[in-house]
Amino acid sequence: SPAVNNKDLVYLGATWQPEPVDPPPGDGDGGDGGDEPPAGPLHQLICVKEGVQQWAFDAGGMILGQPITDGFGNIFFGAADGKIYALDKTGQLKWEYELRVPPSTSVMFMTKGVLCVGAVGKLFLINAEGELQDEIDVSLTPLAEAIVGADGTLYVPSLDGVLHAFKGDAGGLSRKGYARFGGNYQNTGRYGGGVIPGGPQVPTGPVRDVTVRLAVNGTASAITDYEDLGGKVVIPAGTNRVEVPFIPLNDPQLEFTENVQVRIVGVDGGSFISTGAIGRDRVDFVLGDNDSQLEFANMYFDVRENVLGTNAVVTVQRTGPANRILRVDYATAAGTALEGDDFESAAGTLVFLPGELEKS
Numbered sequence: 001s002p003a004v005n006n007k008d009l010v011y012l013g014a015t016w017q018p019e020p021v022d023p024p025p026g027d028g029d030g031g032d033g034g035d036e037p038p039a040g041p042l043h044q045l046i047c048v049k050e051g052v053q054q055w056a057f058d059a060g061g062m063i064l065g066q067p068i069t070d071g072f073g074n075i076f077f078g079a080a081d082g083k084i085y086a087l088d089k090t091g092q093l094k095w096e097y098e099l100r101v102p103p104s105t106s107v108m109f110m111t112k113g114v115l116c117v118g119a120v121g122k123l124f125l126i127n128a129e130g131e132l133q134d135e136i137d138v139s140l141t142p143l144a145e146a147i148v149g150a151d152g153t154l155y156v157p158s159l160d161g162v163l164h165a166f167k168g169d170a171g172g173l174s175r176k177g178y179a180r181f182g183g184n185y186q187n188t189g190r191y192g193g194g195v196i197p198g199g200p201q202v203p204t205g206p207v208r209d210v211t212v213r214l215a216v217n218g219t220a221s222a223i224t225d226y227e228d229l230g231g232k233v234v235i236p237a238g239t240n241r242v243e244v245p246f247i248p249l250n251d252p253q254l255e256f257t258e259n260v261q262v263r264i265v266g267v268d269g270g271s272f273i274s275t276g277a278i279g280r281d282r283v284d285f286v287l288g289d290n291d292s293q294l295e296f297a298n299m300y301f302d303v304r305e306n307v308l309g310t311n312a313v314v315t316v317q318r319t320g321p322a323n324r325i326l327r328v329d330y331a332t333a334a335g336t337a338l339e340g341d342d343f344e345s346a347a348g349t350l351v352f353l354p355g356e357l358e359k360s
Contacts, residue, residue, distance in 0.1 A: 001066040010048045011075055013063020017041045045077060047091060055091035059083070065106030078103035078117055086130060095130030108154065118156060123166070138164055210235040211268040220258035220287050225249060229262065248287055260285040293319050294328050294352070305342070316350055317358045326352040 002012040018041075043062050047054040061080030069075050073089030084097040084107060105118035113128045123136040138158050147155050154166040212233045222228040227247040235242045246262075263282040264272055274281055297315035318326065331347035332339070339345050350359040 003067045003069065005069040005073065007073070008049055009054070011045060011067045011069070011077075012048070013043070013045055013059075013067065013077070013079075015041050015043050015062050043079065045075070045085075045087070045091075057085075057087055057091045057093070059085060061102070064103055068107055068109070070109075076107045076115055078107055084115070084117055084126060084130075097126050097130045097132070099124060105156070116154065121158075123154075123156065136166060208237050208269050210270040212264055212272075213266040213268070215263045215265045216260065218258065218260040218285075220260045220285075223249075225258060225287060226260065226285075246285055258287045260287065294326060294350075295319065297358070313360050315358055315360050318352055318356070322352070322355050322357055324354060328352075 002010050004010050043059045044056045045059060045063055045067060046056045059077075059079040059081065060083060064078050064080055067075050067077035074094065075087045075089075076084065078084050078099070080102045082098065082100045082102055084099055084103070086094040086096070088094055099117070099119060101119045103117045103119045108116045114133060115126045115128075117124050117126070118138065121138055123138060124132060125134040125136070127133050138156060156164045156166070158164065212235065214229060214231055214233065216222065216229055216231070220226060226249055227245075229244065229246070233242060233244055246260075261282060261284050264274075272281060294316055297317050301312040301314060303312045314330075316328065316330075327349055329347075329349050332343065332345050337343055352359060
């Protein structure tokens with residue numbers, strides 16, 4: 001929304017795309033003079049007097065809400081780059097405050113010399129030098145339709161349908177030198193932008209469930225090598241993060257080192273930035289094998305009847321890491337030789353302790 005001061009100056013935010021510049025002559029095959037990417041859009045606060053632009057200030061993001069002015073001609077506004085800007089009457093930057101999240105309300109005067117702006121469940125109070133003075137907790141994101149009454153009371157509706165009232169001592173909005181809507185004390189603005197990662201902690205978390213869809217691939221297999229992740233993770237409303245356990249499984253198979261990659265492929269109820277970078281929208285796991293197997297040392301054993309000292313001694317050996325206890329049951333079984341006539345039966349259990357490689 002445009003704003004006016006007491007000197008017939010109008011301030012408005014604008015986002016526009018400059019006309020592309022004709023490239024210099026080139027051969028068209030990617031050499032010099034070819035295919036420069038177009039310039040991005042400009043986000044400007046523009047000052048206009050009697051239909052003629054006086055100056056324009058380049059902000060780092062779309063102008064959000066309505067700019068305001070004080071009695072000295074200074075202009076204050078917030079932008080989608082998460083900053084609150086203060087300009088002098090000539091459009092020169094006086095200071096900028098790193099709010100680090102796009103504001104959800106217009107900038108307002110709360111008390112004498114103190115600005116107030118809402119974002120992510122809070123009202124931030126900033127002094128005339130661009131320094132944070134205090135924070136006021138609000139139940140959920142403050143909405144753009146906040147107003148300051150004639151007695152200095154700030155009324156702030158929030159996203160959960162609650163109206164909050166805070167008392168200041170500035171006596172409300174001045175009747176001159178201040179942006180007003182409809183001749184009364186109402187500020188207007190625009191909600192938008194979302195939260196930039198790394199900004200202030202959201203006190204109460206998202207207002208709805210967010211479903212993160214995952215793609216899992218690699219040389220390892222779900223269920224046999226690790227517990228299945230299920231393909232999606234739900235972050236409940238009111239929660240900022242959720243932990244997803246990745247649980248490898250022990251199996252009896254000797255295998256080479258395997259890998260698993262988990263990627264974010266979509267978000268329902270939110271958004272994500274596809275970077276392709278490990279630790280951002282994807283994570284890799286490497287599964288090393290710690291399994292071992294038990295097997296006979298030989299395939300055949302030669303023994304003779306009625307000859308002492310020729311009893312068969314069968315050796316079972318362990319292959320792979322000897323890092324855990326293994327047990328194996330054994331028993332003889334009749335073939336062409338008959339139990340009791342040709343051999344004595346034998347049965348039992350071999351126990352391999354960590355470090356033991358052979359048992360007989």
